[in-house]
Amino acid sequence: MTTSRIGHIAYNTFREAVRDRVLYNLIFFALLLLASTPLFGKISIGLERIVLVNLGLTAVTIFGMLISIFIGIGLVSKEIDKKTLYTVLSRPVRRWEFILGKYFGLGLTLLVNTFFMAVGFLAALLYIAHGFQRSDVQLLGALYFIMLQFMVIIAITLLFSSFSSPMLSALFAFGYFVIGNFAEELRGAANLLDGVSRAIVLGISYLVPNFTAMNVISQVAHSEGITGALLLQNSLYAIFYSAAALSAAILIFENRDLK
Amino acid sequence: MSAIEISNLAKTYQVGFFRKTEKAALKNLTLEVHEGEIFGYLGPNGAGKTTTLKLLMGLMFPTAGTASILGRPISDPQVKRSIGFLPEQPYFYDYLTARELLEYYASLSDVPAKERSSRAQRMLDRVGLGGAANTQLRKFSKGMLQRAGIAQAIIHDPKIVFLDEPMSGLDPIGRREVRDLIQELNDEGKTVFFSTHILSDAETLCDRVAVLNRGELQGVGVVADLLAETVGKREVIWEGASTALDALGTKVKIVGDIARTVIDDRQADAAIDAIRHAGGRLKSLMPVQGALEDYFLKHTEPGAGAEVKSE
């Protein structure tokens, strides 16, 4: 019954996002792609493709990340503020089931959202390149990694919002996302330092999610392949990182007074 | 087995962020509610009623004490299968229709999938929302939300129903309907525990009541017993000899030949003698019909923020 309750909470979270017209951002996404087509006017086919892939996948990432954070900060706090949580937790719903339901619900929202953005993006690609090439399969890998980033950022947002205000949580999560994108650069920079500052920078670089490894946009833009090893490594990393963040969020939430 | 058993339950809130002060919202509450009764939990605003209910629902954790429901500690997840809860001033997912809301709650209460939709419809009919089943909750009035709230509290057929201020914010007809509904639920064998700051609601409905003020239990018992304790006065009506009871020093009202006054129970014999002695004729000697309000007023000084309301 646990899985069924988690499923229902997830579905309700998804339904809320759909009815609050969150998916309207897709229209902006389409407009953005449309507005950017003049950019491709005069450049050669090869370059066009590189620019479009870079632009398109970066837009997918940023749109999805914003949705993850802005819905994520309200997932729990809104239910507490509006007291809808009272009528959920006075049922056989465990607090951890509620958190997981919320997590997967927003994950589902992003999956659907990303799917539509991907369709728009691939249509634009088809339009300028007049066909797909073999290496375009790599694009699916890049989209998969983007989705993994969303799942990690949602877990982190849930964790932050379990102990801080929505505004602060958004700020923290956004900071995490940005720093996470420079995780490997940070690691490199740490080696140039020494002593305490080196330890601190190194610590941060391992604490933030390593989004550098999950960002393969420029590789796929240049039709470089994604290795099976990277696929496996990123999948496991995202699962463990999300699980750790969710466990911490649950631990905090389990003991919280809902005043 | 008792429906609810609360022992030495206490809750202290931490108030303030930088300089923490403590606010004792509930002090050492010990209370037992029997199976099958309608139990009224009375107290002015700020008495600690909502705090108690949130503790029982596991939404907050007590500072001290324990509570059990149907013989199981409230921390046992199994407890949640047999209870229903209507929060104070309920608010629901406003993007759902009433039917969707109830089906969602039914699924969270593990009601089998094939029963959910028929139960949702039945509950909506029962609380008078049958016609609004497909309306989004954002379009509901306060009274309709309250009804939806009651429907969600009973959708899974719980043994005990907890209602926090179920009649507040309703018009007289709505209040009457909620009262009838509580009575019906009780007739079906459910235990009903409801809080209110409106005395008349409790007076007509409850088997027993508890009175709470500033986090402390003032008394608990059968309504009639509590009233007997408060009152202990009798109304005397007699004919002729209107000055017969002047010695008792009570205020006498005289209309024509009939005199009327209210005396202490203990003075009853003396009063009868005095009237007869003065040549008057005793017409009636009745205990004053006390109101729960008298008890309430006596045990709750309306201090800062507290407000006693009777309607």
Ligand SMILES: Nc1ncnc2c1ncn2[C@@H]1O[C@H](COP(=O)(O)OP(=O)(O)O)[C@@H](O)[C@H]1O
């Ligand atoms: N979240 C809270 N933080 C601090 N104090 C609170 C909180 N909730 C209630 N209180 C205080 O606890 C007391 C009891 O409140 P409550 O249980 O809501 O009373 P009632 O439901 O009887 O009106 C009140 O004095 C109230 O101000």
Ligand SMILES: [Mg+2]
């Ligand atoms: Mg209250």
